[in-house]
Amino acid sequence: MTTGERSTEIVRYTGDTLSRSRLWTELSEGELRRLAVAACRDHDRDTLWALTEAYFTTYGASGAKASAHTLRAYRQGLGVFLTHAGSRAVNLLRPARDLGPSFLREREAAGKSPGTVRLELAAVRLLYRALRWAGATTDDPFSDARPARDTTAPWDKRQPYSEEDLQALLAAAEPDTRTMLLLGAHAGLRVSELLALEWCDVDFGARVVRVRSGKGGKARQAVMSGTLALALRALGPGQPEHRLFTISDVAVRKRLRVLCLKTGVTYRAVHALRHYSGTKLYRAGSDLEAVARHLGHSTLETTRIYAKWSDESLRNSVGQW
Template identity: 55%
Template structure:
């Protein structure tokens, strides 16, 4: 990323005739040694359970929107009540990544948590700013002694749990709103429970 930026800078300088130098033209980028799945470590089942147990109703709703609904934190914070159907157990993400919309089905646990949120069901379901949400999760992780991995690790939890329970890559991609199956394949690294069951009797 940095190498590409520096090359772009020198290309612009040469275009502006500010220099003729091209000092990084033959430099090769260092190959990334960390596998994609190692950058996406999800929270474990026990950690999610501990976070939910220590959260108030609003934070519980936010956690479950990410951990069960598979929403990105930006999607969860901007979710409106008009896009939630509690009886039908589904919601609509209006402004997903790249401006895409998608329908998300959810289970009883998330439905119950949303139904228990105080206040009138209008405007934002949870709302609030991203920095405030991050600070709340940091404090919750501290109280529950769960390592802080950010909200995206809750989304990874949703993907890996679905795969571990036998969902297809297509189902997981649709639930998480992935543009390509290749992105979803990364979650398979963390969902080897099914594989363990299959080979345990060999």
């Protein structure tokens, strides 16, 4: 089998992430390097992504448990860079000294948000780690590249849906969409977590929803509200090994966007449902540690954002002037 045929076989393989990565790790050092060099020469984005995914799955902190959303975001970020490099005939294996900073400045000048720029930077850094792993280059043009400082406070970027917003969405939603909304807004689940739920994870007796593989592969239990319990009972139960939902995360986001348009609610993305959950818990008197356990935060610093949103003292003080 020629190198080109081997490359085509690896890139077109549609098995699970771990199996795709294994095809790369089983290559000899010489063949791995040849495939990586050829992909860089041709700016072959499919092969470059397959190589990057294999490295990320093998050496990344999340390993094979990385969510489809994470992988898709990295692939999109890598695609943006490769479009930039292709339009300038960049030699990926011998890049110019200022390639990294110039790419970031261009993206910032184009009005891209700090979060988008950071994600694209992470994707490209991952590509070059994969290329060094493959023995294709020793260069790292993004090692000293730093995005511009984000001057927006975290709590101003991640606003939750209001109580009025949530009630309007729930009133207009179909039963399965309503259950998704409540899993986010009451149980605090991320999109990837609610889509991975199987009926065996729903414990009506203990009134908990079990998340077996949350962010970073962590497991946790989220308390089930009475409203969520009613919605889940109306939806199922299905077979224990069956998932509650069989749609993609893209479809979930589209549903919420359409629902927001229908109800006149400002679309704040699906993740803002989690923000609603954390904010409401803190306002109801739960301490930061309890909120962190419910949402599966690894540090209290992330949870402190909800304290900022919940602090009404300044608003009340100024309101009395």
